[in-house]
Every structure is written in C-alpha cells, then in structure tokens.
Amino acid sequence: MKKIAGVLFDKDGVLVDFHTTWGPATARTIRHFAVDEDQARALAEAIDFDLTAERFRPQSVFIAGTAADTMRVWSPILGAGTGLREASFWGEITDRMTTEGAECVSAPPEVPIALRALRAKGLPLGIATNDQEDSARQQMTRLELTALFETISGSDSGYGPKPGPGMIDAFADHLNVDTARIVMVGDSTHDLHAARAAGAIGVAIGTGPATLESLKPHADHTIETMAELPGLVDALNLKT
Numbered sequence: 001m002k003k004i005a006g007v008l009f010d011k012d013g014v015l016v017d018f019h020t021t022w023g024p025a026t027a028r029t030i031r032h033f034a035v036d037e038d039q040a041r042a043l044a045e046a047i048d049f050d051l052t053a054e055r056f057r058p059q060s061v062f063i064a065g066t067a068a069d070t071m072r073v074w075s076p077i078l079g080a081g082t083g084l085r086e087a088s089f090w091g092e093i094t095d096r097m098t099t100e101g102a103e104c105v106s107a108p109p110e111v112p113i114a115l116r117a118l119r120a121k122g123l124p125l126g127i128a129t130n131d132q133e134d135s136a137r138q139q140m141t142r143l144e145l146t147a148l149f150e151t152i153s154g155s156d157s158g159y160g161p162k163p164g165p166g167m168i169d170a171f172a173d174h175l176n177v178d179t180a181r182i183v184m185v186g187d188s189t190h191d192l193h194a195a196r197a198a199g200a201i202g203v204a205i206g207t208g209p210a211t212l213e214s215l216k217p218h219a220d221h222t223i224e225t226m227a228e229l230p231g232l233v234d235a236l237n238l239k240t
Contacts (some may be wrong), residue, residue: 002237005181007118008068010173011129011136012188013208017106023054025100046073063209064190067094102138105173114226124175126151128167130232133157162190174234192218
C-alpha cells in the first residue's frame, strides 16, 4: 500500500499567486468602500498593505488570517467613517473581495501541470484555505481547475480555520484514511502547524510571502515550487 493517500493544498501562495491576485483585488476593494483617500490609506495600513505598490507586507494579518481577522481591524475605521456596522455591510465587503479576487486571480504555470500529474497517479486532491469557501471555488472555476479537486474547504466551511487541524481531519475522513497518509502543502506556519496538529505530512513551499528558510523548522519537507511536488510524493511512497 502506498503511503500517500491524498494531497491537500493551501490556496493563496500555493495554487494562486498571492501578490498578483490579492494585491490588485485588495486595492480595488479598499477604494470602493473608502470615503476618501485618508480612509483608504488607513484601511491599507491596518492590514499592512502598501496601497501604492498594491503589495502586502510579510506581517499582514491578511496573509494567513481569515476574512473575520481583516474585518476586525477594519471595523473601527469603517465604522467611524461611515456609521455602518451591520453584518450586511461586512457581507458586502466580503462579497466585493470575493468578486475582485476571482477577477484578478492568477496561478503560476507549473500549478496545473503538477496537479494533473498528481491526479494521473490516482491521488485525490483537496483545498484547505483560510479564505472563504465561495472565494476559493470562484477562483478555481476561473482558473478551470475545479474538477481536479475532491474537496474545497474554507475557514467558513464548518471545520475551523488553520492552524487548527479541522480541514485536514475532514479531508482524511472524506477519503476514509488516516491523517498520517495526507500531505498538506502550505506557504505559511499556519498551514504547517495545522499539518502537525493533525498528524499529517507538512510540506512547505517557497512560492508565498514567507521565505522557505523561515518555514523549514515547521515542515517535514520543503519544495521550491509546485513542479517538485510529484517527485516528492513518489519519493515518499518509495520509503514505505
């Protein structure tokens, strides 16, 4: 029996180019809701986002956090500026970010090649992202990759966000296998801590905002890009 029974992916920074997708999407969202330039810059600074360069700083809450984390730091700014705190208003912001994220989404060229190579090996694939599930589905649809995934889970899918193990546990349960046979590929410590908490195999990838060097202490294995993943899976299976 092969060791690896399924591969689970974080989305942003792994399947999706983080900066070229969320940089312009976030800038558009901020400018849509801000009442003036001062408020736009305040919203950007609150999430460590360079509005001019349309680029996130490494410590941004947006990188590994959830939509709720972003809303938490934006709430005082938008509430003071507009007087709107209703849940429907936050829903409008989330919907706008989802729409912009789908319109701006891009993926490194090696991603679909690697995914199809893994599927050719008979491996089920899944997504476990701290983004919302609908956002992930819209982006995968735009990239024409949805059919490659057995499951797509977000922080609002009912399993909890990472670094909790819920989404990994759910994927293993879906496949009816032990979590030790699941590979979790991620570009943040949240992803790798989730893998460790679930007892899965944590693979750090160097295509996201964090440096691969900073992720190595938290990972079981490291790869520079997705192009290396099918070979790593083969190597892990040879060790069984």
